[in-house]
Amino acid sequence: MIMIEDLMHYPILIDQAMRGVVRDILRRVQSSGLPGEHHFYISYATTHPGVKMSDTLRAKYPKDITIVLQHQFWDFKVEEQQFQVTLSFNGMPEKLVVPFAALTAFADPSIKFGLQFQQTEMSEVEVIGTDLAPADKLPLLAATAGEDESSAEIISLDAFRKKPG
DSSP states (O other), X not given: OOOOOOTXXXXXXHHHHHHHHHHHHHHHXXXXXXOTTOOEEEEXXXXXXXXXXXXXXXXXXXXXXXXXXXXXXEEEEEOSSEEEEEEEETTEEEEEEEEGGGEEEEEETTTTEEEEOOOOOOOXXXXXXXXXXOGGGOOOOEEESSSSGGGSOOOOSGGGSXXXX
């Protein structure tokens, strides 16, 4: 089988869309607060450019960290490329600035929803206004709808394809 170069950059578009979902969810929380029992686990690479955190916190989490947005968080602000929040670590307030490109995972365990992002060493390119990796440098991305991956729903696009004739 002959491999054709992906000139549409589908992995980049999927990555951008999934990060956009997280941004949209966080914007809802910024404007209306966390509804019901929803809460989030957000994991990100602490070494990613643009991540801002104290030296003390960076020393404790030199590669990655998972934060929880649930009951106590302050100064929450969502922007196009990043969000910022103040959380308490051992009773000390810590302001965090997290670019969406630094995310490695997002989960809302209250409804068993999660997104997984892969971080790779890569040169960055600008695609549709966002700095993302070239398609050949991005690994496959996974979105899970529950604890058991077999429970994820797969939608066939065949029903939407134009039939010949």
